Amino acid sequence: MAATVRSTGAGNSSTNAVTSFSPPMPAGFVAGDLLIGIACNGGGDVPATRPSGITTLNNIDDGTTFNMDVVRKIAVGGEVWTWTTTTARRWAGCVIAITAGTFDAATPITGNAPSIQGSTSDTLYTTATSTPANADSLIIAAFGSGVTVTWSTTNTAPTMTEICDTASSGTAPTSLAVFRSNTPPAIGAMTRSAVQTTGSPNGGDFICFINPGSGGGGGTILRRPRARPPQFRR
Numbered sequence: 001m002a003a004t005v006r007s008t009g010a011g012n013s014s015t016n017a018v019t020s021f022s023p024p025m026p027a028g029f030v031a032g033d034l035l036i037g038i039a040c041n042g043g044g045d046v047p048a049t050r051p052s053g054i055t056t057l058n059n060i061d062d063g064t065t066f067n068m069d070v071v072r073k074i075a076v077g078g079e080v081w082t083w084t085t086t087t088a089r090r091w092a093g094c095v096i097a098i099t100a101g102t103f104d105a106a107t108p109i110t111g112n113a114p115s116i117q118g119s120t121s122d123t124l125y126t127t128a129t130s131t132p133a134n135a136d137s138l139i140i141a142a143f144g145s146g147v148t149v150t151w152s153t154t155n156t157a158p159t160m161t162e163i164c165d166t167a168s169s170g171t172a173p174t175s176l177a178v179f180r181s182n183t184p185p186a187i188g189a190m191t192r193s194a195v196q197t198t199g200s201p202n203g204g205d206f207i208c209f210i211n212p213g214s215g216g217g218g219g220t221i222l223r224r225p226r227a228r229p230p231q232f233r234r
Contacts, residue, residue, distance in 0.1 A: 002184045003103040003138040003210040006033060008163045010094035015170040017088035022080060025095050031077040032100030034108050034210070038164075039083040039093035040068045040144040042172035044202075051081035058114040060204035065172050066146040068204050070114075074105065090168035092144070092176040103138075104211035110137070114206040117145070121200055126193040127207040132185055137209035139181035141192035144174060145203030149196040151177030158183040160192065185209075 009024030021039055029035065037051060044067050046059055054071035061067045069083060081095055098108070113130040125143045132139070141160065143151055148169045153160050160179035167175035177194055192207050 001102070002136045002212050004099045005163060005180050006097040006099040008094055008096045008178070010164040010166045012092040012166045012168040013090050014168060017090050019086065019088050020082055020084045021091040021093060022082040023093040023095055025080060026097035029075055029097035030100060031075055033075045034098035034103050035073050035075050035079065036096040036098070036140065037071045037081050037093070038068060038142055038176060038178065039091060040066065040174040040176050041085060041089035041091050042066065042146055042168065042174040043085065043087055043089040045085040045087060045089060047083045048086050049084045051079070051083070057109070057112055058206050060114045060116060060206065062116050062202050062204060064202055066144065066174065066202040066204065068144045070206060072109065090170055090173045092166045092168050092174045094164040094166065094176060094178060096140070096163065096178065098210055102213050104213055107211055110209050110211055112206065112208040115204060117201060117203040119201050123195050123199045124193060125196070125203060125205050127191050127205050129189050129191050130207050131189050132187055132209040134211055135187050136184045136212040139185055139192065139207065139209060140178065141205065141207045142176065142178045143194040143203070143205040144176045145196055145200040146172065146174055147198050147200040148173045149175045149198050151175070151194045151196050153179055153194045155192055158185050
């Protein structure tokens with residue numbers, strides 16, 4: 001069975017340029033959940049600090065006005081995640097919680113493939129090509145750009161549902177959208193795409209796959225002992 005998204009916390013710094021950004025944490029997350037955090041800033045700055053105890057998945061930087069930082073961690077409970085930069089920037093970001101027991105804790109993520117939009121202004125962003133390692137994988141695809149926009153997608157095979165769409169505004173803003181698959185994909189090379197309401201050459205995206213868990217959920221199965229046949233009773 002494919003991994004499931006428990007919830008997503010998303011937010012932005014509005015018109016404010018700040019050196020510290022803490023997106024809302026996902027509602028109801030618990031110890032053992034897989035947390036995936038994405039923080040975009042409109043100055044193209046690699047974060048000076050990241051949340052504690054994380055593993056960095058991607059840092060996508062167009063070298064001009066956009067940076068997307070992606071991290072992960074198995075939750076211990078009670079986390080509050082913060083990114084900082086040395087220069088005040090406008091931010092957009094989210095933290096996704098993947099439900100404990102529904103993913104492979106040893107190898108939670110495969111097929112991680114980041115890409116930069118490039119120098120062409122476009123409303124359509126398409127991820128790099130990647131291939132899931134398991135037929136029950138959950139697709140996560142994220143798209144960000146250096147403009148204040150909203151995003152949508154018409155992906156099929158499988159279809160995708162948006163779980164984050166947030167943007168800051170003002171000078172050098174950022175936007176972020178994240179989508180998850182509705183059904184497991186077939187094993188094969190694939191891309192995901194999204195459309196923003198205004199074109200921008202400053203942005204990036206990534207696709208990855210969440211490996212499914214064993215399906216046991218870590219519980220203990222108890223069975224009532226079978227009754228002995230009458231001829232063996234004493």
